[in-house]
Amino acid sequence: MLADSLAGLLGNVSLGSSVGVSTGGWVFVALIAACFALPGCLVALARRLLPPDRRASIPLEPLAFGASPRVRRSPRHAVGLHRSLMTSVFVLALGLVLICFAAAIRSLGVTGTALATLFAGPTLIVALHARRRSLDS
Amino acid sequence: VIELGLALWWFTIVLLAVMLHATAERRARLARTSWRRDLIPPHRLWGGELDRPPSTWPWARLLSAAARAVRSRGLPTEPSRGLRRLGRVGSVVSIAMALALVPFAGTWGGRPDGRALVVLDPDNGLLALVLLILLSDVAQVSIGLSDQSVWSRLGAVRIAGRALASIGLLVLVLGALVLETGSLRLHDLVLAQRGSFAPAAWLGSLFHWQGSSLFEVVRLPNWLALTQPLTAILFVPTLVLLLRRPLAFDPASALVGAAGFGLDDDPTDRWVAQLEQRLAAVLAASLFVVLFLGAGALPYVDSTRIAGALEPFVGEFVPGVLLIAIESGVFLAKLGLVFAVASKLRDASARLRDDQWLRLATRRLAPIAWANLLLVAALRQLSATWGELI
Numbered sequence: 001m002l003a004d005s006l007a008g009l010l011g012n013v014s015l016g017s018s019v020g021v022s023t024g025g026w027v028f029v030a031l032i033a034a035c036f037a038l039p040g041c042l043v044a045l046a047r048r049l050l051p052p053d054r055r056a057s058i059p060l061e062p063l064a065f066g067a068s069p070r071v072r073r074s075p076r077h078a079v080g081l082h083r084s085l086m087t088s089v090f091v092l093a094l095g096l097v098l099i100c101f102a103a104a105i106r107s108l109g110v111t112g113t114a115l116a117t118l119f120a121g122p123t124l125i126v127a128l129h130a131r132r133r134s135l136d137s
Numbered sequence: 138v139i140e141l142g143l144a145l146w147w148f149t150i151v152l153l154a155v156m157l158h159a160t161a162e163r164r165a166r167l168a169r170t171s172w173r174r175d176l177i178p179p180h181r182l183w184g185g186e187l188d189r190p191p192s193t194w195p196w197a198r199l200l201s202a203a204a205r206a207v208r209s210r211g212l213p214t215e216p217s218r219g220l221r222r223l224g225r226v227g228s229v230v231s232i233a234m235a236l237a238l239v240p241f242a243g244t245w246g247g248r249p250d251g252r253a254l255v256v257l258d259p260d261n262g263l264l265a266l267v268l269l270i271l272l273s274d275v276a277q278v279s280i281g282l283s284d285q286s287v288w289s290r291l292g293a294v295r296i297a298g299r300a301l302a303s304i305g306l307l308v309l310v311l312g313a314l315v316l317e318t319g320s321l322r323l324h325d326l327v328l329a330q331r332g333s334f335a336p337a338a339w340l341g342s343l344f345h346w347q348g349s350s351l352f353e354v355v356r357l358p359n360w361l362a363l364t365q366p367l368t369a370i371l372f373v374p375t376l377v378l379l380l381r382r383p384l385a386f387d388p389a390s391a392l393v394g395a396a397g398f399g400l401d402d403d404p405t406d407r408w409v410a411q412l413e414q415r416l417a418a419v420l421a422a423s424l425f426v427v428l429f430l431g432a433g434a435l436p437y438v439d440s441t442r443i444a445g446a447l448e449p450f451v452g453e454f455v456p457g458v459l460l461i462a463i464e465s466g467v468f469l470a471k472l473g474l475v476f477a478v479a480s481k482l483r484d485a486s487a488r489l490r491d492d493q494w495l496r497l498a499t500r501r502l503a504p505i506a507w508a509n510l511l512l513v514a515a516l517r518q519l520s521a522t523w524g525e526l527i
Contacts, residue, residue: 022140022256023141024140024141024237024256025144025237025257027140027141028147028148028233029234031145032232033230036229039206039405039408043207043405050207054209055209057210058209058212059211059212083291083294084294087278087293088282091297094271098268102264102268121507124507125507128504
């Protein structure tokens with residue numbers, strides 16, 4: 001009964017179709033972007049007025065957990081690489097799911113969300129209840 | 138012209154809010170060390186820090202910052218400049234667009250059918266907000282991955298983990314608000330919080346006796362923070378996870394910096410990082426004010442009455458502008474209050490590690506958010522049935 005109510009409540013949500021950014025929106029975004037870029041542009045302008053030997057960039061080695069051969073052989077290096085790889089994979093998967101989600105919402109409407117909730121909610125509750133608990137939880 | 142005026146006015150309010158946040162943060166930082174004198178670095182020996190140059194005179198700090206910015210800069214070798222620039226642009230645009238969605242005041246002239254005082258007013262504002270916040274986090278991750286530094290990559294992993302754990306939580310929390318108001322438009326959420334309600338009125342309808350109207354006397358503003366307190370409580374850690382980005386040089390967080398900003402100590406990078414961090418904080422506080430504290434509305438005061446009382450004397454335009462000024466001031470005051478309370482909460486609470494944050498979000502907050510969603514749905518259904526019975 002509660003699930004039916006939830007579906008009914010979600011069915012009452014008005015889903016609009018207006019997409020697009022007005023002129024005021026672009027002006028606001030441009031002003032914020034100008035706040036970010038203005039100091040950098042002014043600094044670049046001031047640096048161009050300096051003699052070349054005063055404005056030369058100093059190349060820096062990237063920060064690392066130390067530069068000795070022993071550290072370079074450390075397993076932490078592989079862990080860092082693996083983490084960054086997994087991050088990009090997860091973020092990509094998340095983006096793909098969100099694109100599918102937006103397309104489904106657009107074609108089915110919010111009632112599609114209600115039906116999906118009815119399917120996923122009990123599954124999630126059963127999965128949470130039946131999960132193997134660790135010792136400290 | 139109205140759109141341009143609104144954009145300029147909202148931009149001014151955002152700038153004031155950024156200054157408010159910077160002032161509050163600086164005061165909190167300096168006050169934090171004043172009770173432990175032994176923690177203050179010896180300036181005579183160290184010559185000050187980037188955050189605390191020897192002078193407290195603002196113009197001297199500005200001049201020294203300009204001098205640092207113009208001097209020879211250090212550039213880390215082998216950075217992925219394209220990805221980094223793309224990440225920066227994505228982060229700035231998404232945060233700015235999310236800010237443009239914020240309805241800081243009610244309607245023109247206080248009328249229910251008046252023009253909404255918001256720069257961008259899409260019908261699916263809440264969906265757009267979730268996607269823009271996620272996009273800003275993805276942009277931060279790409280900035281961190283573009284740098285060769287291990288610390289930056291770990292910062293990117295931190296942000297990715299936080300975003301993955303909390304984006305679903307944000308949807309669940311916002312779902313409860315959508316059920317309450319029946320709309321995905323942010324401005325409708327603001328309008329739904331006008332007026333007041335009597336929290337004990339149901340007691341009066343339960344017992345039909347002569348003094349039952351006394352229960353109607355105690356009235357509270359119709360803010361969602363009061364009608365849905367659990368949703369408001371859940372919203373705070375969700376936004377902390379999604380929008381708080383402690384940097385490498387943040388003495389309060391004492392954590393490894395997020396996503397590569399400022400790690401090479403380049404002043405221009407530092408400016409971009411701090412402004413992005415402050416805008417994200419302003420966005421988080423603005424969303425709390427809009428979704429739970431009624432935006433710029435004065436509690437217990439009907440703005441339509443103010444405009445109606447002035448209209449016979451000065452026409453329609455002046456009361457409209459006056460109401461915008463009043464509601465913008467109230468909005469800024471509420472923002473300041475949220476900043477102050479958040480600062481006190483941060484001081485009073487322990488610093489959680491990232492794994493503790495993720496554990497809290499996925500194992501504790503997400504089930505509570507599910508329960509809250511079902512509770513709100515059940516209460517709405519119950520109140521509808523109750524109304525039919527009465």
